[in-house]
Amino acid sequence: MKTRTGINGLRSVDFGVPDLEAAARFYEDIWGLKAVSTTADRVYLRGTGPDFYILALHRHPEPRMLRIDLSIESRRHADTLHAQLVRAGLDVVMEPGTIADPGGGYGFSFRDPVEGRVFRVIADAARHADTADQADLPRKLSHIVLNSPDREARFFVEQLGFRVIDKTRTITFLNCNDDHHSLALYTSEVSSFNHLAFEMRDLNSVMSATANMVEHGEEIGWGVGRHGPCDNVFCYFIGPGGFTIEYTAEVEQVDETYKVGGPEDWKFRRGRRDQWGLALPSPRMRSADTEVPFSSALIGQ
Numbered sequence: 001m002k003t004r005t006g007i008n009g010l011r012s013v014d015f016g017v018p019d020l021e022a023a024a025r026f027y028e029d030i031w032g033l034k035a036v037s038t039t040a041d042r043v044y045l046r047g048t049g050p051d052f053y054i055l056a057l058h059r060h061p062e063p064r065m066l067r068i069d070l071s072i073e074s075r076r077h078a079d080t081l082h083a084q085l086v087r088a089g090l091d092v093v094m095e096p097g098t099i100a101d102p103g104g105g106y107g108f109s110f111r112d113p114v115e116g117r118v119f120r121v122i123a124d125a126a127r128h129a130d131t132a133d134q135a136d137l138p139r140k141l142s143h144i145v146l147n148s149p150d151r152e153a154r155f156f157v158e159q160l161g162f163r164v165i166d167k168t169r170t171i172t173f174l175n176c177n178d179d180h181h182s183l184a185l186y187t188s189e190v191s192s193f194n195h196l197a198f199e200m201r202d203l204n205s206v207m208s209a210t211a212n213m214v215e216h217g218e219e220i221g222w223g224v225g226r227h228g229p230c231d232n233v234f235c236y237f238i239g240p241g242g243f244t245i246e247y248t249a250e251v252e253q254v255d256e257t258y259k260v261g262g263p264e265d266w267k268f269r270r271g272r273r274d275q276w277g278l279a280l281p282s283p284r285m286r287s288a289d290t291e292v293p294f295s296s297a298l299i300g301q
Ligand SMILES: [Fe+2]
Pocket: 143, 145, 195, 196, 197, 246
């Protein structure tokens, strides 16, 4: 499915972490990403898919959510969206132009005025040619979930063109392509990062990668389970800096015929939070998913 603005995916995310070297080692040696570029203060990591990088780690005094990069269909769409956001009074951080990060492309960045989150829109970034799926390794970003008081997701629907594709008692799911959702808002009084999901090729890879994490001494935050909405399998962990991260697979593919659900459509048997009911979120995970705020400082570009 296409959006009216041309936004068509979650490309990458920027995390600020106090111990850059330890975080980079974790994502490379255990989580399953690969560094494509490293500077003194940044490490850019790719999955097995075509996106040039999907996670950028920045040396930062405190763990912070720094920026969310969204892909957009073309330069023309980027310029049109930029003009529309300027008219709406958004704070443009970088005017449309060439992106200096690895993979380049054309885009702009802005801060939404209500919750202070920084987004960047990118067209025409370089893409990798070696994109064969590999067992147990993340392919791409699946979705990001943000804590937000904006239950109606007005900013994302009205300004960025996302569609509300499902709503549970606590979460509003937002769609911008054939994946059920690329972004979701967890209803909350605070505005902050909730979690970031990495897509694996299949359920076996979620299970094997989960076992690999456990073998490395990492504690499961929640899982393994199967969500609804989206029908995806999941397993959550707390990564370096306290960022909640998720392995996922079997993300439901949707088209115009998808029936948008509401809270009454998504109820589980008493005591369960997912379709399988194997586990509930750990106390550590329940606190971690509201601990990382957005940065008030900018990272350039
Ligand atoms: Fe998720």
